[in-house]
Amino acid sequence: MAELRQDIVTGSWVDVATDRALRPTDFGKPCEMTTPDDIEKCPFCPGHEIMTPLEVLAIRPNDGEPNTPGWQVRVFPNKFPAFQSGEPTLESEPLFPRRTADGSHEVIIHSPDHNARLATMPPDEVELVLRVYRHRYRANAEDAHVRCVHIILNSGREAGASLEHSHSQLFGVPLVPPLLQQELAGASWYHTRQGKCVFCRMISSEMDMLRRVVAKNRSFVAITPFASKLPFEVWIVPRTHQESFDMIDDTQLEEFALMLRDILGLYNDRFGDVPFNYYIHSAPTDGSEYPYYHWHLELIPKLTTMGGFELGTSMWINVTTPEHAADLLTGRIEKGMGAL
Ligand SMILES: [Zn+2]
Ligand SMILES: [Zn+2]
Numbered sequence: 008m009a010e011l012r013q014d015i016v017t018g019s020w021v022d023v024a025t026d027r028a029l030r031p032t033d034f035g036k037p038c039e040m041t042t043p044d045d046i047e048k049c050p051f052c053p054g055h056e057i058m059t060p061l062e063v064l065a066i067r068p069n070d071g072e073p074n075t076p077g078w079q080v081r082v083f084p085n086k087f088p089a090f091q092s093g094e095p096t097l098e099s100e101p102l103f104p105r106r107t108a109d110g111s112h113e114v115i116i117h118s119p120d121h122n123a124r125l126a127t128m129p130p131d132e133v134e135l136v137l138r139v140y141r142h143r144y145r146a147n148a149e150d151a152h153v154r155c156v157h158i159i160l161n162s163g164r165e166a167g168a169s170l171e172h173s174h175s176q177l178f179g180v181p182l183v184p185p186l187l188q189q190e191l192a193g194a195s196w197y198h199t200r201q202g203k204c205v206f207c208r209m210i211s212s213e214m215d216m217l218r219r220v221v222a223k224n225r226s227f228v229a230i231t232p233f234a235s236k237l238p239f240e241v242w243i244v245p246r247t248h249q250e251s252f253d254m255i256d257d258t259q260l261e262e263f264a265l266m267l268r269d270i271l272g273l274y275n276d277r278f279g280d281v282p283f284n285y286y287i288h289s290a291p292t293d294g295s296e297y298p299y300y301h302w303h304l305e306l307i308p309k310l311t312t313m314g315g316f317e318l319g320t321s322m323w324i325n326v327t328t329p330e331h332a333a334d335l336l337t338g339r340i341e342k343g344m345g346a347l
């Protein structure tokens with residue numbers, strides 16, 4: 008069972024999910040599954056469906072029974088959930104506020120191929136993964152416990168992946184997490200004073216300057232944000248105003264897949280098979296309107312480690328300018344030139 012505990016000093020909530028310590032990576036133990044023998048044991052490979060909880064969705068091009076092979080994308084609840092509904096209510100004590108970690112936690116397997124990677128999968132297969140994101144986002148947003156649907160990908164052990172087989176995770180979170188709260192507050196403040204969406208203004212300005220634009224297509228632009236937290240951080244932002252990811256239409260989905268694949272390809276070109284994280288920031292799903300917010304995906308290659316300064320301050324020291332990162336990613340300067 009997972010529970011949420013609130014720091015009485017800062018007001019921050021922490022998810023305490025002790026079952027997750029049972030994951031194969033158990034506190035940093037190696038989990039690389041590269042030998043055929045290990046692939047035999049992979050719970051995400053076709054034929055091993057019995058090793059996972061029952062699926063909640065699977066795309067089966069040739070039909071077939073649930074929880075059997077023949078799927079292209081497969082979704083099931085996380086075996087070690089950080090959020091889960093139906094647990095008993097927890098009582099708080101004075102000074103020690105806590106609550107049940109109500110919500111959901113799902114795993115989305117991108118492909119039956121153990122070694123498939125989004126960067127090199129055919130575009131229509133990446134699009135299918137994103138289509139499943141949209142479907143599961145909408146389904147989880149219906150849950151009364153869920154106030155925010157947060158979709159992430161951890162790729163590579165250094166980026167927090169517990170299994171090598173490419174997969175994303177969806178969290179149905181029963182509160183609005185601090186970073187999203189900060190973005191909502193900033194976007195609301197800007198909208199009140201300027202009458203415009205701050206994200207729309209930002210991408211319009213970036214498109215005029217082109218200094219930090221890494222890629223663009225009809226529906227999306229990818230930039231290295233002006234105040235990037237970490238080296239080679241990239242945001243993919245829809246070019247038309249849209250507060251929530253579930254509003255993405257089919258045309259945009261196709262172009263989102265191409266853009267995501269392109270950016271991951273740029274990382275591969277520059278850094279090889281680098282570990283990375285991405286996550287989608289989208290308006291809360293609590294029934295309120297957030298017309299001032301604009302969803303986006305943030306992508307961060309794992310090139311540095313968080314140190315005491317970052318942990319102690321929640322402030323980042325970035326050793327690469329986003330302008331240099333954009334130049335290197337787009338090939339305006341050659342790999343290896345200039346200091347990172
Ligand atoms: Zn596998
Ligand atoms: Zn906007």
Ligand SMILES: [Zn+2]
Pocket residue numbers: 190288303305
């Ligand atoms: Zn964001």
